[in-house]
Structures are given as structure tokens and as C-alpha cells.
Amino acid sequence: MMKEIEEQTDLRFFYSGSLVDVNKVVTIDMKDKNLSEVLSQLFSPTNINWRISGNQILLFSKVKEGTKQVPDRKVLVKGVVVDASGIPLIGVNIKEKGTNNGTITDMDGGFSLTVSGKKAVLQMSYVGYAMKEIQVGQETSFKIVMEEDTKTLSEVVVVGYGTQKKVNLTGSVAVAAPEDIKLRPISSVSNGLQGLLPGVTVVSSTGLPGQSSSTIRIRGVGTTGNADPLILIDGVEGDINLLNPEDIESLSVLKDAASASIYGARGANGVILVTTKNVGGKEAKPTINLNGYYGLQTPTRLPEMVDAATYIKMDMEATKNVGKPANYTEAHLQKVLDGSDPDYFSNTNWIDQLYRGSAPQQNYNLNVSGKSKGMGYYIISG
Numbered sequence: 001m002m003k004e005i006e007e008q009t010d011l012r013f014f015y016s017g018s019l020v021d022v023n024k025v026v027t028i029d030m031k032d033k034n035l036s037e038v039l040s041q042l043f044s045p046t047n048i049n050w051r052i053s054g055n056q057i058l059l060f061s062k063v064k065e066g067t068k069q070v071p072d073r074k075v076l077v078k079g080v081v082v083d084a085s086g087i088p089l090i091g092v093n094i095k096e097k098g099t100n101n102g103t104i105t106d107m108d109g110g111f112s113l114t115v116s117g118k119k120a121v122l123q124m125s126y127v128g129y130a131m132k133e134i135q136v137g138q139e140t141s142f143k144i145v146m147e148e149d150t151k152t153l154s155e156v157v158v159v160g161y162g163t164q165k166k167v168n169l170t171g172s173v174a175v176a177a178p179e180d181i182k183l184r185p186i187s188s189v190s191n192g193l194q195g196l197l198p199g200v201t202v203v204s205s206t207g208l209p210g211q212s213s214s215t216i217r218i219r220g221v222g223t224t225g226n227a228d229p230l231i232l233i234d235g236v237e238g239d240i241n242l243l244n245p246e247d248i249e250s251l252s253v254l255k256d257a258a259s260a261s262i263y264g265a266r267g268a269n270g271v272i273l274v275t276t277k278n279v280g281g282k283e284a285k286p287t288i289n290l291n292g293y294y295g296l297q298t299p300t301r302l303p304e305m306v307d308a309a310t311y312i313k314m315d316m317e318a319t320k321n322v323g324k325p326a327n328y329t330e331a332h333l334q335k336v337l338d339g340s341d342p343d344y345f346s347n348t349n350w351i352d353q354l355y356r357g358s359a360p361q362q363n364y365n366l367n368v369s370g371k372s373k374g375m376g377y378y379i380i381s382g
Helices: 002-008 035-043 178-182 257-267 308-321 330-338 350-354
Strands: 012-014 048-053 056-061 075-082 093-096 102-104 110-115 121-126 129-135 141-145 156-159 162-165 173-176 200-203 215-218 230-233 248-254 271-276 284-297 359-371 376-381
Touching (some): 075 121, 102 110
Parallel strands (some): 075 141
Antiparallel strands (some): 200 215, 359 376
16 A cells, blocks of 8 residues: 555655554555545554655654653763772763763863763773773762773783883883784785874885885874884894794884884884794794685776877877977877777777786795704794
């Protein structure tokens, strides 16, 4: 019946399938009836109400007798946020979940926030602490205890000439997980850093096979001279692109003056510290690992090129408009049209010739590691 109404009018039904049951069978008389009378007869024996708005017929469930839809009243929530020792936390982000309504704690760890209702959920987040959620419910005053995110704070970061736990750091240091780099289909480590770390930008200036002249910038350009960051591999300055991603044990980026100060002026553009894998423990049996991947690369967007004849005509017109000597003549154009000189005036679409289908990409790595009482070894080929 609804389909018949849509076909005979310019109106469309708009409803939620979870709230409105439109599959119920109803028999009505539509002869000599206007649309309002038809809709009233159609939905009167059901639990559906209707309303026409513009070119839509809105369907919604009837409210049961004796019940009223009372919107939730806004609630003013107050409280204080402390750590496990009871010390107030300053600047904790407090937000009503699913909205942009939020605030931060003051110097005493206190806060006040007007939320949409008792069903609202408060989200608390603070650097170094685990996120916490609390439903408002009947309470309007809270004492919230934040717990340290031990997993994040216990992470070991390479800094300067040693390592520290992240909880002890005061400078800006970013850490890239080796697993995240290895999972990317990349030809060099520098390309794998693109989009992986905040404040680190990687720009590739060439796509030639076997060449990787990527430019790495940490927080932009910090000097008028050489703006490349200092790259140290196991404490020695080197080229990060010569490393196999499988060799990397840890990768840290020192981004500000506080964390890179021990390197002096050489660290003005930031420092990238790379630690390669080694065999830990006193003794380790020989272990052989093999991993690899195979994939296909397909260009997603290619430029549309004009044919040779159109190009020559456009070039002749352009040079004529600016008063310059023509690069081509009518004789050249004729050679393209009749194909009399295919060596110099052919009509080849080089985009189609260069990008035919998909290009395969594969990478394989084999490593052998072990350790005896006198020596440890880690050999990789890939």
C-alpha cells in the first residue's frame, strides 16, 4: 500500500524500521478518498502515527496512554580529581562522552560541568594516567581517583647515551614501534616513518627504483643551513635508509631542545636514535626466522593526456598568443596525422605504456641468531 502511494504521489515515506512495523496487513477502501483520509485509515489500527513534512511522510510510534515523554533535565556535576596518593591533579580533561561539552580541573583539582542528564557519561583523561569513565546517575558530586597508566610509563626510551623509563622524561620524545614499521610495504626506513610519529614529516623527492632521497623534518625547519636531523645508529652517525626494517630494535625521536641538548648544535634539528637487534641473555640456541610478503601495486589516479595532434595544435596556438616562435609547424602536424614519421612524430600514450595493470612488490627476510658463552651473533639477509 505504501508503495502504491509513493508511485501515485511525489511523497516518500520516512521511518525507522526498528520503531515502526510496516509489515502489518491492513485492508482499506481508497475509492474517492484524499491522501489524508487514506493515511488515517491505513495507520489507525496500528501503533503508527503519521505527519506530512515537505515531500516526506514521517512515520513514528504512538506514545502509549498514561506515559509522557519528558526530556532529561540538565544536571550540574561537581567534583575533584586526585591521584592514588590523594594529591589534586591540575588540568585533567573532563568531557561528556559523545559531545564537545567539557572542562578541565582547576588548581585544586576541582571541576564543575553541566551535562545533558543523568544518563550522561563523564570521560577523564590526563597525560600518564589511564582514561576513566563514570556515569552520572543520581550523583551530582564526585571524588575521582585517576590511576597511572603503568604500561605507558614503564616503556623504555633511548635518550642520549643511555635509556630511561618514559615516566622520568621531561623532554619531548616520540617512540616508533618496530612492528609498525615492519608491517608497512616500504623500500626504506625513512618512508616508514611518514605519518607514524607526531611532528615528524617525511617527503620523498624521487620514485626511482633503488633510490631513496627522502627528506626528514622534525617540527619543521629549525635552521637556515642543513635542516636534516642527526641520525645515530647504535651511537654512531649513519644513514637510516641503509638499515633493514627487520634490524631495528627501537627507534626514538628527540624533538625539543631539552631532550637533544647533549648533542649541542648538531641536534638543533632533532635527533633520531636507532638501536639494532642483538641477542640477549647468557646463552641462546640458534634460531632461524623467515618472513616475507607479496603484494600488487596499482596507481589509483593517473593524469589524462591529450593525443599528439591536439598537443601540437595547442602548443602552436600558445606560442602564437605570446608572440614567440612556434615549436611546431603544420608539416609536423601532418606527420602526426598521417603517421609518416613514427620515429619522431608518433602518437604514443606513454602513461598507458608505463602503467600497465599492477606491479608486483615482494620482500623477504631471513635471520639467524644465537649466543654461546663467548660470543653472540645476529645475522640477517633480506
